[in-house]
Amino acid sequence: MYRILTIKTKIKVPPTRFGMPLKxxxxxxxxxxxxxxxxxxxxxxxxxxNISEIGEGKIMPGDPSIHYLVTFDLLxxxxxxxxxxxxxxxxxxxxxxxxxxGPMDGLVHVSxxxxxxxxxxxxxxxxxxxxxxxxxxxxxxxxxxxxSISMAPGKENKxxxxxxxxxxxxxxxxxxxxxxxxxxxxx
Numbered sequence: 197m198y199r200i201l202t203i204k205t206k207i208k209v210p211p212t213r214f215g216m217p218l219k220x221x222x223x224x225x226x227x228x229x230x231x232x233x234x235x236x237x238x239x240x241x242x243x244x245x246n247i248s249e250i251g252e253g254k255i256m257p258g259d260p261s262i263h264y265l266v267t268f269d270l271l272x273x274x275x276x277x278x279x280x281x282x283x284x285x286x287x288x289x290x291x292x293x294x295x296x297x298g299p300m301d302g303l304v305h306v307s308x309x310x311x312x313x314x315x316x317x318x319x320x321x322x323x324x325x326x327x328x329x330x331x332x333x334x335x336x337x338x339x340x341x342x343x344s345i346s347m348a349p350g351k352e353n354k355x356x357x358x359x360x361x362x363x364x365x366x367x368x369x370x371x372x373x374x375x376x377x378x379x380x381x382x383x
Contacts, residue, residue, distance in 0.1 A: 239274025
């Protein structure tokens with residue numbers, strides 16, 4: 197889920213940025229510290245939206261940088277447990293489908309793809325349901341639910357997803373089910 201967080205913290209501006217306008221130097225220092233960085237508390241930092249307050253700069257003994265107390269808004273992405281997300285299948289392997297949503301990827305384990313026996317065609321990287329004949333290939337847009345989250349700085353984040361619930365799965369499957377129910381409702 198995307199959020200804008202207001203953060204108040206000390207930001208260190210190195211001497212290489214002393215010639216810049218102050219706000220730009222601070223924004224670059226914030227970006228260096230928070231953008232594209234995974235934090236278990238707030239998720240993945242995406243971009244600095246606004247700098248609302250800059251305190252007086254302080255010089256610390258033995259440190260050539262200037263430290264400012266800064267209040268800023270940061271756009272972040274952090275998936276929530278049980279959240280429904282739309283993404284795209286970016287890779288199929290024999291153990292599941294990797295789905296990209298926002299700046300992160302998650303895994304739909306083969307056991308969470310369908311309420312059906314699923315076979316995997318390694319040559320074409322396609323999953324297929326035995327009875328339903330539903331297929332899932334790379335590039336397919338999907339609707340998934342987050343069922344597990346493991347995010348730790350310095351380690352690989354792991355997000356478990358499922359498509360084995362009503363109105364989840366390939367968007368093509370969902371549209372086909374809607375058409376089928378509409379057709380059955382008219383009879």
